[in-house]
Amino acid sequence: MTTSKIAKGPSLQQQRVRAAFWFLAPMLVMLAIVAAWPLFRSISFSFTDATADTIFNGKAAWVGFDNYIEQRVRSNGEIRWRGVLLDAEWWNAVWNTVRFSLVSVALETVLGLLVALVLNAEFKGRGLVRAAILIPWAIPTIVSARMWGWMLNDQFGVINQMLLTVGLISEPIAWTARADTAMLAVLIVDVWKTTPFMALLILAGLQMIPRDMYEAAKLDGIHPVKVFFRVTLPLLKPALLVAVIFRVLDALRIFDLIYVLTPQSDATVTMSVLSYRQIQQFGDYGEGSAMSTLLFLIITAFVLLYIKLGRVDLSGEKS
Amino acid sequence: MSHGYRATAFAAMMAVFGAPVAAEEITYVSGAVGAAVENFAALVKPWEEATGNTVKLVPMPASTTDQFGQYRLWLAAGNGDIDLYQTDVIWAPQLADHFVDLTEAAKDLAPTHFPSIIESQTVDGKLVALPIFTDAPALYYRKDLLEKYGVAVPKTWAELTAAAQKIQDGERAAGKGDFWGFVWQGNAYEGLTCDALEWVKSHGGGQIVEPDGTISINNPQAVAALEQAKAWVGTISPEGVLSYQEEESRGVWQTGNAAFMRNWPYAYGLGNGDDSAVKGLFDVTTLPTGGEGMSSAATLGGWNVAVSKYSTKQEAAISLAMYLAGPEAQKNRAINESSLPTIVALYDDADIATAQPIIPRWKDVFLQAVPRPSAPTRGDYNEVSTLFFTAVHSVLSGSTPAADALAALEGDLEDLLQK
Numbered sequence: 164m165t166t167s168k169i170a171k172g173p174s175l176q177q178q179r180v181r182a183a184f185w186f187l188a189p190m191l192v193m194l195a196i197v198a199a200w201p202l203f204r205s206i207s208f209s210f211t212d213a214t215a216d217t218i219f220n221g222k223a224a225w226v227g228f229d230n231y232i233e234q235r236v237r238s239n240g241e242i243r244w245r246g247v248l249l250d251a252e253w254w255n256a257v258w259n260t261v262r263f264s265l266v267s268v269a270l271e272t273v274l275g276l277l278v279a280l281v282l283n284a285e286f287k288g289r290g291l292v293r294a295a296i297l298i299p300w301a302i303p304t305i306v307s308a309r310m311w312g313w314m315l316n317d318q319f320g321v322i323n324q325m326l327l328t329v330g331l332i333s334e335p336i337a338w339t340a341r342a343d344t345a346m347l348a349v350l351i352v353d354v355w356k357t358t359p360f361m362a363l364l365i366l367a368g369l370q371m372i373p374r375d376m377y378e379a380a381k382l383d384g385i386h387p388v389k390v391f392f393r394v395t396l397p398l399l400k401p402a403l404l405v406a407v408i409f410r411v412l413d414a415l416r417i418f419d420l421i422y423v424l425t426p427q428s429d430a431t432v433t434m435s436v437l438s439y440r441q442i443q444q445f446g447d448y449g450e451g452s453a454m455s456t457l458l459f460l461i462i463t464a465f466v467l468l469y470i471k472l473g474r475v476d477l478s479g480e481k482s
Numbered sequence: 483m484s485h486g487y488r489a490t491a492f493a494a495m496m497a498v499f500g501a502p503v504a505a506e507e508i509t510y511v512s513g514a515v516g517a518a519v520e521n522f523a524a525l526v527k528p529w530e531e532a533t534g535n536t537v538k539l540v541p542m543p544a545s546t547t548d549q550f551g552q553y554r555l556w557l558a559a560g561n562g563d564i565d566l567y568q569t570d571v572i573w574a575p576q577l578a579d580h581f582v583d584l585t586e587a588a589k590d591l592a593p594t595h596f597p598s599i600i601e602s603q604t605v606d607g608k609l610v611a612l613p614i615f616t617d618a619p620a621l622y623y624r625k626d627l628l629e630k631y632g633v634a635v636p637k638t639w640a641e642l643t644a645a646a647q648k649i650q651d652g653e654r655a656a657g658k659g660d661f662w663g664f665v666w667q668g669n670a671y672e673g674l675t676c677d678a679l680e681w682v683k684s685h686g687g688g689q690i691v692e693p694d695g696t697i698s699i700n701n702p703q704a705v706a707a708l709e710q711a712k713a714w715v716g717t718i719s720p721e722g723v724l725s726y727q728e729e730e731s732r733g734v735w736q737t738g739n740a741a742f743m744r745n746w747p748y749a750y751g752l753g754n755g756d757d758s759a760v761k762g763l764f765d766v767t768t769l770p771t772g773g774e775g776m777s778s779a780a781t782l783g784g785w786n787v788a789v790s791k792y793s794t795k796q797e798a799a800i801s802l803a804m805y806l807a808g809p810e811a812q813k814n815r816a817i818n819e820s821s822l823p824t825i826v827a828l829y830d831d832a833d834i835a836t837a838q839p840i841i842p843r844w845k846d847v848f849l850q851a852v853p854r855p856s857a858p859t860r861g862d863y864n865e866v867s868t869l870f871f872t873a874v875h876s877v878l879s880g881s882t883p884a885a886d887a888l889a890a891l892e893g894d895l896e897d898l899l900q901k
Binding site for chain 2: 340440
């Protein structure tokens with residue numbers, strides 16, 4: 164920013180910066196209260212032995228990195244290492260979360276793109292179809308998780324009934340109970356619920372693409388598949404990248420769907436569920452906050468990595 | 483309820499608590515289960531009339547785990563908005579510091595309750611909460627099917643397994659492909675702790691952590707109990723039982739697709755409802771034993787009412803607690819919600835016996851109740867229970883052999899409790 168050295172009072176530029184600051188100030192204060200302060204509290208709790216009983220009266224003691232990794236000598240002289248970083252359950256949850264995020268976001272992006280392409284076409288009753296397709300997204304997750312829970316039930320679930328009638332399976336499958344199908348069940352529900360959201364974001368991107376580009380391609384007699392890969396996809400990329408980053412952020416902190424559909428199942432437990440359990444059910448704020456902090460770091464790492472990769476790609480296109 | 487009874491209660495209340503100085507609004511928080519919320523207004527009406535105070539009910543989610551997390555947070559923050567808490571039988575040791583000692587107020591009322599329940603709510607000599615109703619599971623069985631296949635009501639788990647298999651085979655051969663022998667609660671949650679504690683205890687395998695704090699779970703009887711339960715999954719019980727809570731097992735049972743069910747008393751009234759396929763076809767008995775010479779075990783459930791230390795209206799709150807734990811309110815709950823009273827004399831009450839014939843018979847079930855190890859594990863109970871049901875669930879789903887799971891559980895419990 165350049166400022167004039169000749170002017171005696173504040174320059175116009177300085178005045179504008181100051182005015183802008185005052186306009187932004189309320190928002191910054193709000194952000195500090197609702198985002199920065201809780202984040203700071205979470206991180207600082209992770210270095211204490213805070214429990215539900217000590218969290219409000221300030222009796223929690225500083226324990227350094229003990230919640231993350233700690234050496235403990237048992238009464239019989241045996242040395243045990245413990246802490247979130249050594250907890251097999253935690254790493255299982257990390258793996259579940261990452262696996263869930265990658266698969267669900269990939270499926271939702273592809274399906275969302277397909278739906279968006281269909282909705283982008285001109286046809287009668289398009290407005291109605293666009294509204295209808297948003298219904299799964301509009302249903303609260305708790306409600307859809309419960310609903311799917313009953314639909315996937317092994318004894319009176321409609322899914323098993325349908326598959327049995329068609330003859331795809333010979334006996335009912337306990338979708339949410341079996342370790343090998345629990346994750347699949349969660350993925351089915353999440354894809355069902357979130358594809359409309361992806362489709363909507365992608366549709367917005369599609370509508371930004373100038374029509375004349377398609378007309379030009381048509382005049383040149385270029386094959387539609389080639390048009391898609393050479394025109395639509397590159398121009399859609401910025402919107403697509405934003406949509407994917409939203410979804411990844413969302414998927415990495417998934418809680419409600421899993422908490423309702425497959426509570427406590429090792430096959431699907433995620434980082435948020437584990438941290439919730441530690442804090443709300445066990446009252447162990449120290450270790451729970453350590454988990455939350457790690458979750459925060461992991462999400463940050465993912466986002467940074469993603470932005471970096473996205474940029475590299477974009478600049479490659481431009482050259 | 484007779485007017486005379488109500489008038490007596492009114493007079494008693496006036497005598498004990500005096501005329502109300504000013505009408506106060508008491509806030510009562512409770513999980514919203516079944517018809518309890520709808521019935522609450524009628525339940526507290528006599529008390530409201532007698533004291534001039536009013537009661538506001540704050541309903542919470544049905545899951546006790548969710549309620550507990552919220553209540554502990556409120557209490558830790560010293561929240562004075564809630565005057566009375568409806569507490570689970572296992573919470574007393576964990577929340578004792580936040581509640582008012584009711585020993586003095588209830589010195590006449592407490593001795594009329596079952597001593598074991600009063601004991602479960604007493605922490606270091608302090609009466610933390612007053613029991614309002616209790617809960618103990620039983621074995622539900624289909625009278626008609628037992629008769630059809632000529633089997634006696636099973637006394638041991640082995641007899642139950644054989645009977646369930648026989649009936650299931652017969653019914654399936656007769657074309658009922660969805661029929662199962664035995665349904666229970668196998669989801670990884672607090673309910674599985676209850677079910678598994680019954681298997682282990684009835685096999686003589688102790689109660690996970692003994693009252694003196696000894697970790698007893700790693701023993702051959704417990705291993706045998708879990709191995710037996712594991713063998714049910716996929717044979718007499720559907721594979722999906724590993725995701726069942728109370729309502730899912732009742733769903734299979736009440737549609738007429740199971741010969742036996744382990745469940746709480748609430749399923750009795752519902753099973754005899756007009757929309758039930760098993761109406762009038764079933765009966766209940768005590769849960770089976772591990773074998774000859776062993777005794778049956780039923781996990782003690784139940785609810786209590788506790789007065790918050792942070793309440794500004796403690797006098798009125800204690801008065802309401804006394805009313806809810808007293809004979810009038812307990813009788814009302816027994817008749818309207820088939821809740822088991824905690825006052826011994828009510829099991830011989832003629833009105834209750836007429837309205838809910840099952841209640842007097844539940845006394846037998848109740849005498850064999852076993853508490854969950856919440857007293858010796860204190861603030862760590864939830865984590866102990868989670869470790870236990872997670873270990874049991876891994877055995878039932880076949881991912882870990884019972885002996886290995888219990889050995890690992892013993893190590894984890896030592897880590898947790900001996901820090």
